[in-house]
Each structure stands twice: as structure tokens, then as C-alpha cells.
Amino acid sequence: GARLLVVPTPLGEATDVSFRGIAALERCDVVACEDTRKAGALLAAVGVERKGKELERHDAATARASAARLVARMREGKVVALTSDAGTPGVSDPGSTLVRETSAAGLKVVALPGPCAATVAFSATGFDAARGFCFLGFAPRKTSKLESVLAEAALRPVVLYESPKRVAATVGALADLDAEREVVVARELTKTHQEVYRGTLGEARDWLSSAGRARGEFTIVLDAGVAAAAGAAVDEEGDLLPLAARLL
Numbered sequence: 296g297a298r299l300l301v302v303p304t305p306l307g308e309a310t311d312v313s314f315r316g317i318a319a320l321e322r323c324d325v326v327a328c329e330d331t332r333k334a335g336a337l338l339a340a341v342g343v344e345r346k347g348k349e350l351e352r353h354d355a356a357t358a359r360a361s362a363a364r365l366v367a368r369m370r371e372g373k374v375v376a377l378t379s380d381a382g383t384p385g386v387s388d389p390g391s392t393l394v395r396e397t398s399a400a401g402l403k404v405v406a407l408p409g410p411c412a413a414t415v416a417f418s419a420t421g422f423d424a425a426r427g428f429c430f431l432g433f434a435p436r437k438t439s440k441l442e443s444v445l446a447e448a449a450l451r452p453v454v455l456y457e458s459p460k461r462v463a464a465t466v467g468a469l470a471d472l473d474a475e476r477e478v479v480v481a482r483e484l485t486k487t488h489q490e491v492y493r494g495t496l497g498e499a500r501d502w503l504s505s506a507g508r509a510r511g512e513f514t515i516v517l518d519a520g521v522a523a524a525a526g527a528a529v530d531e532e533g534d535l536l537p538l539a540a541r542l543l
């Protein structure tokens with residue numbers, strides 16, 4: 296019956312959609328998407344017939360109105376599949392409004408597992424996640440905010456999204472704050488020109504400065520700092536969290 300299926304879509308490689316993701320797209324009556332042209336291309340790429348399906352835009356600009364329309368469709372018994380341009384809806388992407396409204400209307404929400412740049416990038420790092428890792432969405436621009444990011448990364452690795460326009464500036468500003476910090480810069484994950492660069496922030500700044508490098512899509516993963524390496528002793532004394540709180 297009526298429900299919202301949250302369907303992660305490929306980051307670049309069409310075969311990364313899951314069997315269940317394809318089944319969800321096949322089964323749905325309506326595809327809620329950021330961009331109807333891209334959603335049409337996705338359906339074609341994964342071999343799902345578009346005919347008979349409605350494509351409804353649900354992005355930041357249309358969120359409230361389109362969520363109301365989509366909830367009304369589900370109340371009529373329709374199945375809606377929520378997608379974004381790439382990766383997992385609701386993760387630095389539109390979608391949360393529709394998920395919230397669907398849930399508030401007492402309708403079922405089923406979230407499917409699938410591609411997400413943050414987790415793909417983190418799994419390529421090999422960084423210790425004994426204390427978990429922290430996803431902070433798009434990197435802040437202000438130096439003071441980047442200091443807070445490094446404070447967060449005192450204890451556990453931190454994953455950041457960044458645009459190609461800003462990636463060199465952001466890595467440069469982070470290097471000014473802590474040039475020796477280990478970092479992985481993941482570029483164009485799952486795509487032809489995929490690169491996973493590993494080094495210190497200082498080295499990554501140089502790597503990004505070479506011609507044409509700062510093109511494509513980037514995810515930055517900072518390793519935890521010396522505080523995490525100090526490990527158990529610090530935990531026992533219990534004085535690390537107040538320190539992080541002070542820096543934040």
C-alpha cells in the first residue's frame with residue numbers, strides 16, 4: 296500500500312544501484328526528485344520504464360508545497376520513491392521535509408541502504424573508528440568554524456563535503472591550522488577519474504594546487520588528532536570532553 300520509499304542512487308556508476316533500489320523505482324507510482332531531467336536519466340540508466348510514472352520535483356525551493364502534494368498522493372494509496380541527484384536523500388540533500396511530513400501524516404517510510412559519498416570516502420581511509428566518526432556536511436567557510444571542525448576531529452575522524460570551487464581554499468585553511476594532520480581527499484568516487492589522496496594537510500594542499508586537480512566532486516576526511524591517540528588514559532581521567540567543549 297501507500298508508502299514513501301527512500302531510494303539512494305549512484306554517485307556516478309549506474310551499477311551501484313541496489314536490486315531493491317531498482318525494484319522500488321519499478322514499483323513506485325511517483326518519483327520525488329531534485330531534478331526531473333536527472334531522474335528521467337536515472338530511470339533510463341538503471342533500465343526502469345518511465346511510462347506511467349509521475350516525476351515530481353521536491354527540492355529546497357519547493358519542499359513545503361511539493362511535500363504536501365506528495366503526501367496527498369500517498370493518502371490516495373500511491374507509492375512514492377524519494378531520490379536525490381546522487382547518493383542518499385536527506386544527507387546534505389533535500390528530502391528531509393518529505394520524510395518528516397510523511398511520518399507526521401501517519402504514513403509508512405521505508406529507507407533503503409545505498410551509495411553515500413560520506414561512507415564510501417570514510418571506508419577508503421582506514422582511519423580508526425573506535426570512537427565512531429563524525430559527518431559534518433559541507434565544510435564551513437570561516438576560519439573560526441574550521442577551528443571547531445579540528446576540535447571535533449581531536450577525538451574522532453571527521454568527514455566533510457566540499458565543492459570543487461572551494462576545496463583548495465578549505466584544505467589550505469585547514470593546513471594553516473594543522474599542517475601535519477593526516478587527511479584523505481577523495482575525488483570523483485566511483486567515477487572514471489576517481490582518486491583517493493592520502494597525506495598530511497600540508498601535502499594535500501600542494502597536491503590540490505596542481506593544474507586541473509581541483510575539478511570534480513570532493514569529500515575530505517580528517518583523521519583524529521593526537522588527543523584520540525592518547526586514548527584510554529585520557530578517557531579514564533575524563534578530561535578530554537570538557538577540553539573539546541571549550542574549543543567548540
Ligand code: SAM
Nearest residue numbers: 382383386388411412456457483484512513514
Ligand atoms: N546525498 C549525497 C550523498 O549521500 O552522497 C551528497 C549530496 S551533496 C549535495 C554533494 C556533495 O557530496 C559533493 O559536493 C561532494 O562533496 C560529495 N560527493 C558527491 N559525489 C561524490 C563523489 N563521487 N566523490 C566525492 N565526493 C562526492
